[in-house]
Amino acid sequence: MELDAKITGKEAKSESKNSSEVFASCLFSSLGLHPALCDQLKERLGFEAPTLVQAQAIPVVLSGRHVLVNAATGTGKTVAYLAPIIHMLQSYDERIERADGTFALVLVPTRELCMQVYEILQKLLHRFHWIVPGYIMGGENRGKEKARLRKGVTILVATAGRLLDHLKNTSSFVHKNLRWIIFDEADRILELGYGKDIEEILGCLGTGNLKSGSKDISTVNSGVQKQNLLLSATLNDKVNHLANVSLENPVMIGLDDNMSGSRTHNVSLESNGVDIVKESRKALDTSNEEYKLPTQLVQKYIKVPCGSRLVVLLSIIKHLFETGASQKVVVFFSTCDAVDFHYSLLSEFKWTALQTKTEVCQKFLGCKMLRLHGSMNQEDRKTTFQAFKTDKSALLFSTDVSARGLDFPKVRCIIQYDSPGEATEYVHRVGRTARLGEKGDSLLFLQPSEIDYLKDLEKHGVALTEYPLLKLLSSFPVYNMKQPASRFISMEMHPLLIALQRALESFVSMEPKINKLAKEAFSSWVRAYTAHRGELKRIFMVKKLHLGHVAKSFALKDQPSLVNRSIQKQLKKRKRNDQLNVKQRVKSKKRSIVKS
Numbered sequence: 001m002e003l004d005a006k007i008t009g010k011e012a013k014s015e016s017k018n019s020s021e022v023f024a025s026c027l028f029s030s031l032g033l034h035p036a037l038c039d040q041l042k043e044r045l046g047f048e049a050p051t052l053v054q055a056q057a058i059p060v061v062l063s064g065r066h067v068l069v070n071a072a073t074g075t076g077k078t079v080a081y082l083a084p085i086i087h088m089l090q091s092y093d094e095r096i097e098r099a100d101g102t103f104a105l106v107l108v109p110t111r112e113l114c115m116q117v118y119e120i121l122q123k124l125l126h127r128f129h130w131i132v133p134g135y136i137m138g139g140e141n142r143g144k145e146k147a148r149l150r151k152g153v154t155i156l157v158a159t160a161g162r163l164l165d166h167l168k169n170t171s172s173f174v175h176k177n178l179r180w181i182i183f184d185e186a187d188r189i190l191e192l193g194y195g196k197d198i199e200e201i202l203g204c205l206g207t208g209n210l211k212s213g214s215k216d217i218s219t220v221n222s223g224v225q226k227q228n229l230l231l232s233a234t235l236n237d238k239v240n241h242l243a244n245v246s247l248e249n250p251v252m253i254g255l256d257d258n259m260s261g262s263r264t265h266n267v268s269l270e271s272n273g274v275d276i277v278k279e280s281r282k283a284l285d286t287s288n289e290e291y292k293l294p295t296q297l298v299q300k301y302i303k304v305p306c307g308s309r310l311v312v313l314l315s316i317i318k319h320l321f322e323t324g325a326s327q328k329v330v331v332f333f334s335t336c337d338a339v340d341f342h343y344s345l346l347s348e349f350k351w352t353a354l355q356t357k358t359e360v361c362q363k364f365l366g367c368k369m370l371r372l373h374g375s376m377n378q379e380d381r382k383t384t385f386q387a388f389k390t391d392k393s394a395l396l397f398s399t400d401v402s403a404r405g406l407d408f409p410k411v412r413c414i415i416q417y418d419s420p421g422e423a424t425e426y427v428h429r430v431g432r433t434a435r436l437g438e439k440g441d442s443l444l445f446l447q448p449s450e451i452d453y454l455k456d457l458e459k460h461g462v463a464l465t466e467y468p469l470l471k472l473l474s475s476f477p478v479y480n481m482k483q484p485a486s487r488f489i490s491m492e493m494h495p496l497l498i499a500l501q502r503a504l505e506s507f508v509s510m511e512p513k514i515n516k517l518a519k520e521a522f523s524s525w526v527r528a529y530t531a532h533r534g535e536l537k538r539i540f541m542v543k544k545l546h547l548g549h550v551a552k553s554f555a556l557k558d559q560p561s562l563v564n565r566s567i568q569k570q571l572k573k574r575k576r577n578d579q580l581n582v583k584q585r586v587k588s589k590k591r592s593i594v595k596s
């Protein structure tokens, strides 16, 4: 991994190869975009040439067809839909006015992505002042949003819940001219449980309630020619349904190839009701779908026993920041509590490996630290988001709220400390690095009992190699060590890790605030672990967890008894449910045998 990398000649060559895999050999102007828009792309965003996915998608969007885009993370999908829509809006014979209301709606899964798309829009619309961008999202002031909608927003970026709220309650929201609906990260919107909201939204906008065989969704209810676009680096089964209810005769871009979508598929469906899976089974059979990952991304995993997880994480982060002059690293956790605990712990913990009398204890990590999760207040979320965008060197602790679509420049390493669950989420988390042909590394933490997760990833064409931890640890100086660290074959026996664990436990036991955070994080971590669904339940088995070791991974000397009781209750409930399910299955089997 990028722990000790210098750019070699070979890597430099591969970077230029990456560039030819990402960029198309044409100009934006040759794709049919207005010269002023091409100037904006260059002047405001610094884009000289289109990426491959932009070169494929822009002419198709300009043609008015519905589109489903499936291209790797960081390949430029945002501009692939924004640029052609702006082009078409500026070309109306009669200039658009604010009173005409909303013409294009971009639906996104998170508030941060909402702001990011809005910021790009602002830059692209600089010369087209009559086309007004706007956003509405959870956490913002409804009254101010109402006022903006009343004045008129031409291109509106929104999260699903807040949009539905305004569709129902803001009578001054004009959308009779709506022509485009874009689902950015379509699969995630649905995974977050907004499927029903989306159907309601489509209903309110005149493109919903479309059952198989319904005629023409392009002009339903309004007479305005409609065009819908769905985009994601990964697709899931639910997208198939959304594609069915929202796309008509779509062009599929990037659905069949290995990298960046080098071919365009023009799959013509007979009607909106035709199942896309039937037409392009390979494309949307998501159980074994091969995901597109940036080819230059270096993916590693590390096998760590539960009780050593925390000290191994800390050692790796420390090494990353001490060896890289400027680093941006994201660490993903499964819960908000875990983010808060690790953030607070590392912000305050002081320690030095060479505990000599003369040496003054310093902060364990000297780098800037940030945290981002959905339970933070809106202002803090915004500040963190902007800070991590502009910082040259920082460590971000985050939940999956950062996993989708966010474009933090120059992130060099992604650490998945808590496993992502679905393989799709793995792909999006690592996609925060290695964007647009840049270098990037990722490291996945797995416990020995979870190692089969690698097979799950392999089914989707994702292959990882093992990270040599002992080699890294041997480079740390440890006080009073008689033999070289490389002699310690077992991770648990490593003197650095033992000393660090002891120091962390004593620190957490003496700091009431952090101790409380540790207990809460422990409890919600176990809850999140029990929540794995389907196939993943076989890999992440709560039964196999040693709760004492889990406590150790939160620097707790003892397993919190109170918390443990509530978890025990949960575990018992789950066991009871499992037994009930087995009994029911046996009963129904008997019944079917009797019937036959």
Ligand SMILES: Nc1ncnc2c1ncn2[C@@H]1O[C@H](COP(=O)(O)OP(=O)(O)OP(=O)(O)O)[C@@H](O)[C@H]1O
Binding pocket: 045, 046, 047, 048, 049, 050, 051, 054, 071, 072, 073, 074, 075, 076, 077, 078, 079, 232, 233, 404, 405, 406, 407, 431, 435, 436
């Ligand atoms: N033509 C271009 N030239 C140079 N940079 C570009 C171009 N198009 C996009 N970029 C940059 O590439 C990065 C990735 O773009 P974008 O966020 O649109 O990717 P994406 O495919 O939507 O990624 P994800 O799947 O993670 O959402 C951004 O920093 C963007 O500014």
